[in-house]
Amino acid sequence: MYEMVDYQTAQTLETFGFLPALTQDELDEQIAYILSQGWTPSIEHEHPSNLMNDYWPMWKLPFFGETSLENVLRELEACHRAYPTHHVRLIGYDSYTQSQGLAFVVFEGRG
Template structure:
């Protein structure tokens, strides 16, 4: 495969998040990313959307952001709960940086099949 063909494939692929160009993350890699968000002091937030609306600017928030959350298990449990409630939706985790007022990290944990 030529480099140009590879670049063309990349340019037409829709990516939903930071790690969209990588293979799916393992469960341990997801936990490592949650731990990183918490270690940075960022606020974890969970969002979901049906795949047909995945390129929209706004996704529906699952509960309120987890201000001051220090327990990786709580965030992981809420990701699972959101996925159970909306199995056909994409579910993503965002780490909001309060200092820069921006997203420090954002990645899809579960891909919907809708």
Template sequence: MSNQVQDYPSRLSDPASRKMGTFSYLPPMDEQKIRRQIEWIVKNGWNPAIEHTEPENAWSHYWYMWKLPMFGETDVERILAELEACHRANPGNHVRLIGYDNYRQTQGTSIVVYRGRMV
């Protein structure tokens, strides 16, 4: 058994190879796994927020905010519905879910739920 680290040949010139955070190196999450991530965010008391951007701008620090953060929201179905609504309104964009940690005053997690396609 080899303990070598696998190389991921991400290149700016190859949009299909680009990775966006830790979760993007894993196989795509199905709906149940996404649901479990949302449940974890809610269980930890973090505030969910949804952002989106065009794939060609994903490397920018600025993504568009989809509505206001969902302060205090604990209904997983409502969060899933907002993710889907953002995706329907912006079908070519990446859509990500963020969990804001109230105590540390920072993003506790960020997960790209829908990936747009480069044109």
């Protein structure tokens, strides 16, 4: 059963902020969706004390032309290992609309 959360005062992060953490299969499905749409995956990270900053530092450049789910997962894990106290989010950039098609936090840091 899910734990009750006070959504008026709870701090949420990105698209899936109100939901329980994604399982590995659900994460794989979201990455597969980003890739199937032809969107460019990008990874950002930020320390929890700076969450309200408008810009989070990027982990490498966006992965233009990436088609491998495994490569995206590998880079997410590498970013999390390099910054274990930071939140790590995945973004799917839609080049047609020139906007974020999807963005959500994959790893929540405890700082």
